[in-house]
Amino acid sequence: MQIGMLYSRIRRDEKLLLAELRERGHDVTKIDVRKQRFGLEDPPADFEGLDLVVDRCLATSRSRYVTRFADHYDVPVVNHPETAAVCADKARNSLVLAEAGVPTPATEVAFTKESALEAIESFGYPCVLKPVVGSWGRLMAKIDSRNAAEAILEHKETLGHYEHKVFYVQEFVEKPGRDIRVLATDGEPVAAMARSSDHWLTNAAKGAETEHIEVDDQMRELVETASEAVGGGLLGVDLMETGDSYTVHEVNHTVEFKALDEVAEVDVPGTVVDWLEARATAGLREAPV
Amino acid sequence: MAECIECGADVTLHDDLEVGEIVDCATCGAELEVLAVDPVELDAAPELEEDWGE
Numbered sequence: 001m002q003i004g005m006l007y008s009r010i011r012r013d014e015k016l017l018l019a020e021l022r023e024r025g026h027d028v029t030k031i032d033v034r035k036q037r038f039g040l041e042d043p044p045a046d047f048e049g050l051d052l053v054v055d056r057c058l059a060t061s062r063s064r065y066v067t068r069f070a071d072h073y074d075v076p077v078v079n080h081p082e083t084a085a086v087c088a089d090k091a092r093n094s095l096v097l098a099e100a101g102v103p104t105p106a107t108e109v110a111f112t113k114e115s116a117l118e119a120i121e122s123f124g125y126p127c128v129l130k131p132v133v134g135s136w137g138r139l140m141a142k143i144d145s146r147n148a149a150e151a152i153l154e155h156k157e158t159l160g161h162y163e164h165k166v167f168y169v170q171e172f173v174e175k176p177g178r179d180i181r182v183l184a185t186d187g188e189p190v191a192a193m194a195r196s197s198d199h200w201l202t203n204a205a206k207g208a209e210t211e212h213i214e215v216d217d218q219m220r221e222l223v224e225t226a227s228e229a230v231g232g233g234l235l236g237v238d239l240m241e242t243g244d245s246y247t248v249h250e251v252n253h254t255v256e257f258k259a260l261d262e263v264a265e266v267d268v269p270g271t272v273v274d275w276l277e278a279r280a281t282a283g284l285r286e287a288p289v
Numbered sequence: 290m291a292e293c294i295e296c297g298a299d300v301t302l303h304d305d306l307e308v309g310e311i312v313d314c315a316t317c318g319a320e321l322e323v324l325a326v327d328p329v330e331l332d333a334a335p336e337l338e339e340d341w342g343e
Contacts, residue, residue, distance in 0.1 A: 009322075014309075135342015139339075254343050255343050256343045
């Protein structure tokens, strides 16, 4: 098959995928999106003959647009642009999870520092302020006091890009020192890991320790529903344990899996490529959410 | 082996080097982007952007 990979940086995740695809004899075209131009009629030459294109863009803004253009050119793309658009935006992510009945942390969005402060005070301390677009735990604030809230809000309003004036305020979930990442293909778990840290942020990118964890029935059901809520695809579903249940805080659409591959009992890139092959064969494109 | 464009030291490279990959210079710590593999060509890697991630 002819598989395209959209990228601007080749991480270890992309190397794992490239190695697996090439080992299986697929013709892989690496497409550096920084060098492309996307018009309204014909696709860039590098898109010619592709059975499937996989979006692995590091930059969320590029990911949102290139998937939209690929879809416009009728090239099957993983993930679907609507999935990318929903997952790229934490507010939209929260909305679709809530609409699907998936337990997700209580969240409010406000547009001024005054209304954001009201939201923060209504949650009480600590609570969490997140950028609506962002990853790897960057620019996340656990707010412990009104003084801190006022300072952070003023900084964001004064210094921030306009998206930082969309204040995404969330309850602080008392998790047991870890959260859970489930890698899934169209809602079917591939593997899962727990990410543990003494810090309140437990992102692998922040240096959290990772270990394999079994996917239980409840987790499986939540992952399936959360995946469907964002339009399906190759996803990283993040959950926190809340006593005898879970809450899903977000779904990631250009999911990194190198840390998971190190602890998983299955061949993660192999399983992902199995699924990509099936998608390319079917030539399917997910219906918009 | 290639030369670091920041400090001139030799940079050790893996056999499975890919265009688009980032390698670190062990001498000065610079992040270097692989622009070509045959022959190897390195340049300073782009700075972290706010919307990078997964």
